Amino acid sequence: MGHNDDEIKISRDEEEENLAAWLLGIKTLKIQPYRLPSLGPQDVKVRIKALGICGSDVHHFKTMRCANFIVKKPMVIGHECAGIIEEIGSEVKSLEVGDRVALEPGIGCRRCNFCKNGSYNLCPEMKFFGSPPTNGSLAHKVVHPANLCFKLPENVSLDEGAMCEPLSVGVHACRRATVGPETNVLIMGSGPIGLVTLLAARAFGAPRIVIVDVDGHRLSIAENLGADATVQVSTLEEDAGAEVVKIQNAMGSDIDVSFDCVGFNxxxxxxxxxxxxxxxxxxxxxxKSEMTVPLTPAAAREVDVIGIFRYRNTWPLCLEFLRTGKIDVKPLITHRFGFSQKEVEDAFETSAQGGNAIKVMFNL
Known part of the structure; x- marks a missing residue:
């Protein structure tokens, strides 16, 4: 019997050791124990070392919901992450203990037609870190499928590994819109996603990129990151006509692809x-979940409207862009916090306020 008692004690100790940031209510985060699921044969246990705060995390934090995803019970928050492998399942061949990895946060069912056809990001059964009801990864340790953990090149830091997640959105968007060396790109919005889309479009070869925002400070960041021109606009609908002319003049030639990284009318x-x-x-x-926009005149000019949801099969390319220096995400990380109760609260407040914060990063 004594032997079993020891085993129970060890698992309890481990449970106490693994702490996570739980979202308990509106603007209420608490560091509490997080008991991990058992390690499956194709899983790895990862000690999280870097995690960025995303706009969706902030929505959950402020309102307990993001679009149709509603937080109904306490949930571990966070999904943009990288860490170090601590344990591997019995069938894992691709990774070993000590490897530094970036984690792709969404687990598809692998059975539905979307998963089988490669569009696994559209899987209706997707389990995605920190998207209710699935617990996220702002924790000391998580268990995750090995095939969704990507080994970092030697010259890519853990912080940069965590940045693969937002960067993946820009990479997936550029693939969907087939951006290349002959594509002049317009980007609406100079927030974190607008900026990673700028970096991705450049890496895909876009020769000229114009970025638009209401905030002059954000536009100056875009200029520093290599935007060819920026246009500051107002929030007023009636200014749109004149602003379109201004934007077209700033491009100086045809705008082939536009990315709306905001989503307002x-x-x-x-x-x-x-x-x-x-x-x-x-x-x-x-x-906005609903928009009223003049589709008919755009359709009459054969302008294609493309939607994207997250990303698929982007991590290897993101890591290659980072390894070769084609993309530098380091300037996007504006704030850093440790993993204490106060710092978790301060970090989310900093991110929620916007202002000068682009990417708020936890270093655990």
Missing amino acids: KTMSTALAATRSGGKVCLIGLA
């Missing part, structure tokens, strides 16, 4: 009007 209407006939508008930002 005005940003989408502006993108549709500014894009050349036969061009594409890709909607990334989902600020």
Whole structure:
């Protein structure tokens, strides 16, 4: 009997050791124990070392919901992460203990048609870190499938590994819109997603990129990251007509692809009007669940409207862009926090306030 008691004691000790940031209510985060699921044969246990706060995390924090995803019970928050492998399942061949990895946070069912056809990001059964009801990864340790953990190149830091998640959105959008060396790109919105889309579009070869925002400070960041031109706009719908002309002049030639990284009536209407006939508008930002936009004139000019949801099969390319220096995400990390109760609260407040914060990163 004594032997079993020891085993029970060890598992309890381990449970106490693993702490996570739980979202308990509106603007209420608490570091509490997090008992991990058991390690399956194809899983790995990862000690999380870097985790970034995403806009969706902030929505959950402020309102306990993001679009149709509603937090109904306490949930571990966070999904943009990287860490070090601590344990591997019996069938894992691709990774070993001590490897530094970036984690792709969504686990598809692998059985539905979407998963089988490779569009696994559209899987209706997707379990995604920190998207209710699935616990996230702002924790000392998590268990995750080995095939969703990607080994970091030697010259890529854990912070940069965590940045693969937001960068993946920009990479997936550029793939969907087939951005290349002959594509002039307009980006509406200079927040974190607008900026990673800028970096991705450049890496895909876009020769000229114009970025638009209401905030002058955010536009200056975009300029520092290599935007060819920026246009500051107002929030007023009636200014859109004149602003379209300004945006087209700033590009100086046809706008082939526009990315709306905001998702308001005005940003989408502006993108549709500014894009050349036969061009594409890709909607990334989902600020509003319903929009009223002039689709008919855009459709009559054969402007394609493309939607994206998260990403698929992007981590290897993101890591290659980081390894070769084609993309530098380090300037996006503006704030860093440790993993104490106060720092977790301060970090989320900092991210929620916006202001000068682009990417708020935890170092655990």
